[in-house]
Amino acid sequence: MTETTTFESAEQRISQLFLERVTLLNEEAPEFLRNNREQAMTLFRQLGIPSRKVENYKYTDLTKLFALENYNRAFRPTSFDFDMQEVFTCDVPEFDTHILFHVNGWYFEQNKTDLFPKGTIIKSLKRALKENTVLVEKYYGKLADGANDPMASLNGAFAQDGVFIYIPDHVVIEKPIQIINLLRSEEDLYVTQRNLVVVGKNAQIKLMFCDHTLAVHSYIANYLTELFLGEDAVADVYGIQNQHNGTAYFNGLFVHQDRNSQLITNTISLHGGITRNHLQVDLQGEHANASLFGLTLTDKDQHSDIFTSIVHGQPGCHSNQIYKNVLDDNSTGVFTGRIHVMPGAKKTEAYQRNNSVLMTKASKMNTKPQLVIDNDDVKCSHGATVGQINEEALFYLQTRGINEKEARLMLMFAFAHEVLTNIRVEQLRQSIDRLVNKRLRGEVSRCHDCKLECIR
Amino acid sequence: MLIIKDLHASVEGKEILRGINLTINAGEVHAIMGPNGSGKSTLANVLAGNTNYEVTKGEVTFNGKDLLSMTADVRAKEGLFLSFQYPVEIPGVSMINFLKTAVNESRKYHQLKELSAGDFLKVMREKKEMVQIDSQLTNRSVNEGFSGGEKKKNEIFQMAMLEPKLAILDETDSGLDIDALRIVANGVNLLKRPENATIVVTHYQRLLDYIVPDFVHVLYKGQIVKSAGKELVLELEEKGYDWIKKELGE
Numbered sequence: 249m250t251e252t253t254t255f256e257s258a259e260q261r262i263s264q265l266f267l268e269r270v271t272l273l274n275e276e277a278p279e280f281l282r283n284n285r286e287q288a289m290t291l292f293r294q295l296g297i298p299s300r301k302v303e304n305y306k307y308t309d310l311t312k313l314f315a316l317e318n319y320n321r322a323f324r325p326t327s328f329d330f331d332m333q334e335v336f337t338c339d340v341p342e343f344d345t346h347i348l349f350h351v352n353g354w355y356f357e358q359n360k361t362d363l364f365p366k367g368t369i370i371k372s373l374k375r376a377l378k379e380n381t382v383l384v385e386k387y388y389g390k391l392a393d394g395a396n397d398p399m400a401s402l403n404g405a406f407a408q409d410g411v412f413i414y415i416p417d418h419v420v421i422e423k424p425i426q427i428i429n430l431l432r433s434e435e436d437l438y439v440t441q442r443n444l445v446v447v448g449k450n451a452q453i454k455l456m457f458c459d460h461t462l463a464v465h466s467y468i469a470n471y472l473t474e475l476f477l478g479e480d481a482v483a484d485v486y487g488i489q490n491q492h493n494g495t496a497y498f499n500g501l502f503v504h505q506d507r508n509s510q511l512i513t514n515t516i517s518l519h520g521g522i523t524r525n526h527l528q529v530d531l532q533g534e535h536a537n538a539s540l541f542g543l544t545l546t547d548k549d550q551h552s553d554i555f556t557s558i559v560h561g562q563p564g565c566h567s568n569q570i571y572k573n574v575l576d577d578n579s580t581g582v583f584t585g586r587i588h589v590m591p592g593a594k595k596t597e598a599y600q601r602n603n604s605v606l607m608t609k610a611s612k613m614n615t616k617p618q619l620v621i622d623n624d625d626v627k628c629s630h631g632a633t634v635g636q637i638n639e640e641a642l643f644y645l646q647t648r649g650i651n652e653k654e655a656r657l658m659l660m661f662a663f664a665h666e667v668l669t670n671i672r673v674e675q676l677r678q679s680i681d682r683l684v685n686k687r688l689r690g691e692v693s694r695c696h697d698c699k700l701e702c703i704r
Numbered sequence: 705m706l707i708i709k710d711l712h713a714s715v716e717g718k719e720i721l722r723g724i725n726l727t728i729n730a731g732e733v734h735a736i737m738g739p740n741g742s743g744k745s746t747l748a749n750v751l752a753g754n755t756n757y758e759v760t761k762g763e764v765t766f767n768g769k770d771l772l773s774m775t776a777d778v779r780a781k782e783g784l785f786l787s788f789q790y791p792v793e794i795p796g797v798s799m800i801n802f803l804k805t806a807v808n809e810s811r812k813y814h815q816l817k818e819l820s821a822g823d824f825l826k827v828m829r830e831k832k833e834m835v836q837i838d839s840q841l842t843n844r845s846v847n848e849g850f851s852g853g854e855k856k857k858n859e860i861f862q863m864a865m866l867e868p869k870l871a872i873l874d875e876t877d878s879g880l881d882i883d884a885l886r887i888v889a890n891g892v893n894l895l896k897r898p899e900n901a902t903i904v905v906t907h908y909q910r911l912l913d914y915i916v917p918d919f920v921h922v923l924y925k926g927q928i929v930k931s932a933g934k935e936l937v938l939e940l941e942e943k944g945y946d947w948i949k950k951e952l953g954e
Contacts, residue, residue, distance in 0.1 A: 638792075640792045641792050641793075643754055643755075643792075644788065644791070644792040644794065645794070645797075645802070645806075646775070646776035646777045646780070647753070647776050647777075647779075647780055647785070647786050647788075648777075648780055648802070648806040648862060648866065649777050649780035649781045649809045649810045649813070649866065650777055650802075650805055650809055651775070651777045651809065652775065652777065654805065654809070658797050658801075658802070658805070659794070661796070661797075662794065662795060662796025662797045662845075663796060665796045666796065
């Protein structure tokens, strides 16, 4: 028997939890973080759990999820009695990366970081808060906490750990840094992870986030990454999300870009119960360039929500977005793409496209472009299509001896492929091609080659 | 090889084919001619298994098997090929992947070993030369951005790769200039075998100067109203379809 207290609302329960645990949350934390946490909690109390009434969450009502959950919180790192390499084998084989594991939001202390160039800092955020306090303070919370987003504020209120990456000016990290986030527990769990990545002037980094579940329990994962790109910096951020249907996953990526910096993101959502990706890019230096791509594959009762917000704050910046969804069974999807061209941001180019294929009558896609243009002399476009598989093409393939199932797969894959061509790491592109193919065939029900067979 | 008995078919409730009877033996070339709207393309599509058309009556046997009970892909694997009047563009599906899948699906069906990548490319090179298709085209997506002539050549190239027993060429001459027409016809003739048969569906006699038919049938209002040897082509050319209509007392 467990003792239960009845709360009037989920907000109240979370608020109470915060009060009870704030001392633990603030253990060893510098003052700025404590203040930050309080502010985030205050903001969350004002905003509340997103319901249909909140414009940015109109089609992703979270009140039910939070009303029903009373999951344990991963307030402390999970202790390990297993060999990480043995439990988890990445399905991107022979792919040479720097691997950094997180388990239940906590940075895995055995991660190897001795191979990075001098001046580079890669460590747990919790340690960085102690050891690099001044540096972290300069950046932490500067992008996400002002975002007025309830999930971001909830992340700020409960953030304890994640990864801190600092790449000094002019340093190029060739090998991709692969951040593998695992969820594994003996009970239902709510996880918070907070990452901070600072890429110096003319520095380069390739990040690859792989999000997985390794146990059958239900999860709520609230991940947030702040990324700062200095002048002429280049960052590739790839995300592969593959979690079971009992997972509600919130992933925030908040980016600040200085002059001439370049960002490419590619978010590949293969599997997950409720998935929300929130990408916010502030182009705050002239001629900065951001390309955002995404592919979401959903089936059964899965729900995916992609929210992007790009602010063109300076002249001559360029942004491009292509998001594609393939929806099967009863699955639902949302795309909200906001582009804001600020006064004075002349010669802005901003493009956006969302294409979806509905495989069944029961699947549903809501797509909503939002362009706010406070300036002349800009090139902006947006387009959205929701359609079905081309029946003529299907027949054509069949008349060549390809059976209907295979022909459908070929057409779905062809549709998805455009997004994947933008992955700039050849090996990774091939592997993701293969993964997407497998997923479309329904062969990724088991999380990769994981030895725990938690099909869910 | 192909026996069609009293075939009726309709689309969206409208009857287009009203009792087709036709027998085709191995080694024969049959031309099906007729004015617009007579049901030529419908017949080609019904035989290929297009589910937009509903067969309401009749039977078709193909090498002794019930053709109408097979799905389109099984018909293809059994050796039936339709060259489309309007080949479909399929962005994102590469020609190579498409053909390799098609060839190997058929091989699997006949319990043959799948072709290795190397063997497949070798076969493809040979067939490409045979039908004189531009070698760049096979590096692109299926029919995407192909000209009218390239699309038709691509149909014949696919036919060469799949080696069908019965090829149905639906208005293959439409949209072709004389040079492309010659190349396409030449390809068809090169692929001709004593054990195979061809149905040429066409509006004009032009293509039949190059692919010489053994039998010519005139389709009108969903029925074959006249059948004869290749001399019928010239007669039709001379007198037009009105002559047939007159003969029918219209």
